[in-house]
Amino acid sequence: MTCDQAQQLLHAYLDDELDLATALQIEAHLPDCPKxxxxxxxxxxxxxxxxxxxxxxxxxxxxxxxxxxxIRSEIGETETPQHAGFLTAWWKRPLAYSGLAAAMILxxxxxxxxxxxxxxxxxxxxxxxxxxxxxxxxxxMDVASTDQHTxxxxxxxxxxxxxxxxxxSAEGYPLIGGRLDYLDQKKVAALIYRRNKHVINLFIWxxxxxxxxxxxxxxxxxxxxxxxxTCWAVSDLNTAELQQFADLFKxxxxxxxxx
Amino acid sequence: MPATASKFETAVLEHLDAAYNLARWLTRNEQDAxxxxxxxxxxxxxxxxxxxxxxxxxxxxxxxxNTSFTWLRRRKNLSSPAAGQSLEAGAxxxxxxxxxxxxxxxxxxxxxxxxxxxxxxxxxxxxxxxxLREMEGLSYKEIGKIAGVPIGTVMSRLARGxxxxxxxxxxxxxxxxxxxxxxxxR
Numbered sequence: 001m002t003c004d005q006a007q008q009l010l011h012a013y014l015d016d017e018l019d020l021a022t023a024l025q026i027e028a029h030l031p032d033c034p035k036x037x038x039x040x041x042x043x044x045x046x047x048x049x050x051x052x053x054x055x056x057x058x059x060x061x062x063x064x065x066x067x068x069x070x071i072r073s074e075i076g077e078t079e080t081p082q083h084a085g086f087l088t089a090w091w092k093r094p095l096a097y098s099g100l101a102a103a104m105i106l107x108x109x110x111x112x113x114x115x116x117x118x119x120x121x122x123x124x125x126x127x128x129x130x131x132x133x134x135x136x137x138x139x140x141m142d143v144a145s146t147d148q149h150t151x152x153x154x155x156x157x158x159x160x161x162x163x164x165x166x167x168x169s170a171e172g173y174p175l176i177g178g179r180l181d182y183l184d185q186k187k188v189a190a191l192i193y194r195r196n197k198h199v200i201n202l203f204i205w206x207x208x209x210x211x212x213x214x215x216x217x218x219x220x221x222x223x224x225x226x227x228x229x230t231c232w233a234v235s236d237l238n239t240a241e242l243q244q245f246a247d248l249f250k251x252x253x254x255x256x257x258x259x
Numbered sequence: 260m261p262a263t264a265s266k267f268e269t270a271v272l273e274h275l276d277a278a279y280n281l282a283r284w285l286t287r288n289e290q291d292a293x294x295x296x297x298x299x300x301x302x303x304x305x306x307x308x309x310x311x312x313x314x315x316x317x318x319x320x321x322x323x324x325n326t327s328f329t330w331l332r333r334r335k336n337l338s339s340p341a342a343g344q345s346l347e348a349g350a351x352x353x354x355x356x357x358x359x360x361x362x363x364x365x366x367x368x369x370x371x372x373x374x375x376x377x378x379x380x381x382x383x384x385x386x387x388x389x390x391l392r393e394m395e396g397l398s399y400k401e402i403g404k405i406a407g408v409p410i411g412t413v414m415s416r417l418a419r420g421x422x423x424x425x426x427x428x429x430x431x432x433x434x435x436x437x438x439x440x441x442x443x444x445r
Contacts, residue, residue, distance in 0.1 A: 011418040015392065017399050017410075041361040046421045046428065049368030050393035055375050059279035063293050064272065067300050071271070074304055075264040122309035129325075133407045136328065142409070158409070180409045185313065187409075 001025045006036050014043055126183050128216045131201045131234040134179065134190065140199070141177035141192055151178040155189055163189035163204040164227050166252050173200070173245050193245065200235040200245060213239065222246045267307050270315045271300055277316065277395050278323045284390045285327040287379050295330050299323040314401070321405045324387060331383065359425045367428040377427035385420035392417055 006029045012018050013026045030037050134140050143154040152165040158180055167175045173193045181190040183203065193200040209230035212223040222233045224246050233246050271278075278299065283292035299322045303310075310318055367373055378386060387406060391397045397405070399413045406413070 011421060012399070012414050015399065015417070017414070035358070038361060039358050042359055042364055042425050043418075043421045045361050045364045045368055046424045047389075047393050049364070049374045049428065050378060050389055050424070052368075052371065052374070054371040055378070056276075056394055057280045057283040057292075059275040059296070060289075060293070063279060063296060064275060066293075067271065067275070067297060068268065070297060070301065071264070071268050071304060074301065120309070120311070122311055125306060125309045130407070133325070136332075139407070182404055182407065185404070 001029045003029070003033055003036060006030075006033065007039065010036060010040050011043060014040060014047065123184065124214050124216050124221060127203060127221055127232050127234050128219050130181050130183060130190070130203065131219060134181075134192070134201055135199060140179065142179045144177040146175055148175060151175065151191070154178055155180075159187050159189055161189075161206045161229070163191070163229060164249075165191060166249065168193065168245070168248050168252060171248050171252075173248065195235070195237050195241060195245065198235055198237040200233055200237060200242070202249070203232040203234065204229050206230070213243075215239075224250060226250050263307065267304060271303065271319065274316045274319055278319060280394060281320060281323055281387070281390060282327050284378065284386060285324065285383060286330065291330065295327050296323065298330075299326040302326065314404075317397075317401050317404050320391075321407070324405055328383070357426065359429045363429050364425055373428065373431065377424055377431055380427050380431070381420055381423055385416050385423060388413060388416040389420040389424065 006026055009018060009022065009026060013023055018026065030040065143151055145151050145154075146167065146169065148165045148167045152162065155163060155165075155178065165175070165178070169175065173195050175191065176194050177192045179190040179192065181188050181203065183205070186205065188203050188205040191202040191204065193202060204226075206228065207230045208228065209223050209225045211225075212221075214221040214223075219234055219236055220239050220242050222239075222242050224231050224233075226249060231246070231249070233242055233249075235242055235245075237245070275296070278296050279292055282295040282299070283289065286292050286295055299319070303319055303322050306322070378389065381389065384406070388402060391402045391405065399410045399417075402413045403410045408416075
């Protein structure tokens with residue numbers, strides 16, 4: 001291992017974040033290299049300085065009490081008295097309600113069967129949160145390029161699949177870059193497109209998907225499938241244009257595979 | 260109190276120190292940190308239905324950090340439009356940084372007040388990474404999930420954060436020379 005390579009990895013080594021083989025290579029390099037050894041020691045001391053308990057800020061007890069009160073009053077508002085009444089009546093009159101219960105179970109089961117692919121509210125929240133976060137400074141892109149042949153290879157080695165990447169600038173949806181993102185604790189590809197001044201995040205991961213349209217916090221979300229991948233387009237763009245974008249993405253892909 | 264609500268309360272109180280410490284370091288102000296944590300807590304309660312098990316701490320801290328940054332941005336926009344400088348300002352310092360003598364750093368690191376001021380002077384995103392790693396002992400993966408960035412970004416932020424911290428510790432004025440980075444005042 002060269003000194004330059006070792007330097008890139010010293011902090012990850014210090015944090016015990018390297019695989020065993022790489023860590024051993026660093027350990028082999030250190031005794032021969034005063035510069036890296038000194039840097040590692042300096043980083044270790046700087047880290048320990050931050051970790052000293054004297055500079056940690058524990059939550060003040062008044063905040064603790066304030067939060068307890070706030071949580072309880074928030075929950076108190078949403079509790080409904082009828083709910084409790086229904087439950088008491090239910091066990092008092094088991095026969096009358098057993099039919100109703102059976103019917104409810106049946107309805108829940110059939111909904112589950114009919115909509116196997118329905119996105120959970122949590123997933124919608126995560127998608128919108130990722131989209132909003134991407135709009136923060138410096139968060140939008142890991143690779144900035146309008147060239148699909150630059151963006152697609154960029155994902156290689158970073159994720160375990162190769163997302164379909166196509167430029168739609170001729171149709172008014174220019175590709176502006178790509179990014180790695182996390183949804184539900186897994187890595188997904190995010191392509192960034194623009195429509196006039198609107199940013200479109202297209203999240204892609206392997207798996208089939210049924211079409212779905214959703215809206216949340218003023219953002220529109222459209223799910224579709226493309227080449228065996230689940231695709232979610234998220235934007236503040238209106239539904240009609242976002243749907244057009246989704247259709248174009250799907251169609252263009254189909255056209256390019258035929259040619 | 261319903262079962263989910265008491266479960267939520269228990270979980271939030273368990274991680275309240277971590278939440279407050281993070282907000283306190285990001286906002287650099289005691290009262291603001293309290294407000295940010297309360298707002299985060301209410302947001303988390305409303306979104307608790309969407310939390311499908313797993314790592315509650317990372318989920319809650321992500322809300323705290325996003326609320327802190329929203330709050331910081333709101334304040335920057337209020338104070339002056341030019342103040343919307345890059346959150347990663349100071350990145351260029353790390354490009355050709357100096358390796359400081361470990362002994363010199365160790366001597367300055369014994370002064371808790373100096374260490375506090377040095378951490379407070381770090382750019383926000385680097386400060387966030389350093390606080391989560393060194394004070395909470397989180398892994399790169401957990402920090403990446405909270406900050407919404409890939410592990411490689413976490414690694415480089417930590418490396419730059421520690422390097423800038425060394426420089427600040429060694430070069431920052433001592434306790435008697437004034438010119439300190441104090442709490443933000445408005």
